[in-house]
Amino acid sequence: MWWKRTLSSSYRCYLGRRRSGAKIWRCLTRATCSAPALPAGQITALQALDVWKRHFVENGVTEPEQSSQYIIAHLLGAKTIESVEQQRLAALLSKEETQQVWRLCSKRLSRMPVQFIIEEWDFRDLTLKMRPPVFIPRPETEELVELVLTDLQKHPGSGMAPPTCLEVGCGSGAISLSLLKSLPQLEAFALERSQDAVDLSQENASRLGLQDRLKVYHMDVIKDAEKMPGLFSSISVLVSNPPYLFSEDMATLEPEISRFEDRAALDGGEDGLNVIRQILTLAPDVLSNRGRVYLEVDPRHPALIHRWVEDNVEELRFVETRQDVSGKPRFCILQKEESHKAPEVDQD
Ligand SMILES: C[S@@+](CC[C@H](N)C(=O)[O-])C[C@H]1O[C@@H](n2cnc3c(N)ncnc32)[C@H](O)[C@@H]1O
Secondary structure, three states: OOOOOOOOOHHHOOEOOOOOOHHHHHHHHOOOOOOOOOOOOOOEHHHHHHHHHHHHHHOOOOOHHHHHHHHHHHHOOOOOHHHOOHHHHHOEOOHHHHHHHHHHHHHHHOOOOHHHHHOEEEEOOEEEEOOOOOOOOOHHHHHHHHHHHHHHHHOOOOOOOOOEEEEEOOOOOHHHHHHHHHOOOOEEEEEEOOHHHHHHHHHHHHHOOOOOOEEEEEOOOOOOHHHHHHHOOOEEEEEEOOOOEOHHHHHHEOHHHHHHOOHHHOEOOOOOOHHHHHHHHHHHHHEEEEEEEEEEOOOOHHHHHHHHHHHHOOOEEEEEEEEOOOOOEEEEEEEEOOOOOOOOOOOO
């Protein structure tokens, strides 16, 4: 049986939810709440699950049941609690195992995301290493990968050369590594401004045996813009889940995000478009003719992007907006079209 880890709500979402209650407020303003006392005698995994679920609920920790389940399953060597044998769950934990449960669950009490506590997470059919402050891949981004794969099958490109992909802002490597895993012919390049993320994506590539097909550059797509056309050309797919939050929304983030993830991975500037505009400006210089751009964006962005590209990037055509599973306009597809304008003649 194949088990995949997912978290259904809360800190995978960007915007914080309001809660009430003095105790919860204290826990959000202080870095940590105190853990329940270590049990005097031995307890079972089922009892530990119950103690911690209740403690998370009392302290306003989001997804209390799933948090305790994923952490304890991980300590028992499994991905999910459903995949642990009932007998093991009902057996007494050793003293060391109980101490480990308390140590890891206390991290969750400080609102550290489960993914950072257990140091790994699933993305499509991959298990990736996770480490703060590198951005934890969100479920919407699995849909972005699916969209690129389906589109590439429909429009495999014109030439005989194998397809190439350039990702801007690869984080843990989730998008590029997923595409490489599904497309054995693909060669991928990624650029990333954070050294932590460069290191983690390279580590993930090696763990998956994909290091020979992914080249990661420690570069900033805005500051190092002039170097890009010299490094990349005839790219078939330019893909990105860029920082796209509006700066004013940064104040409303869940503590899981604001305390543990890199701010620069999320903040897209006043209108959320700082990195997106740069990607779109760069696109015609690095894409092959009819090469495509795939972006994950804020639902307010597609109309803005459509207008901005029409006004500012002659060789790029806005193809369409796609919705995510919750029906929000989430993905933009654009295509390079060679300009048919006659070259300007020098009058002198
Ligand atoms: C929203 S995260 C996405 C990470 C990964 N692609 C994913 O989907 O999980 C955005 C990433 O872009 C990187 N980034 C932000 N600004 C950048 C820039 N100017 N140049 C290159 N990378 C940038 C961040 O460090 C971060 O890793």
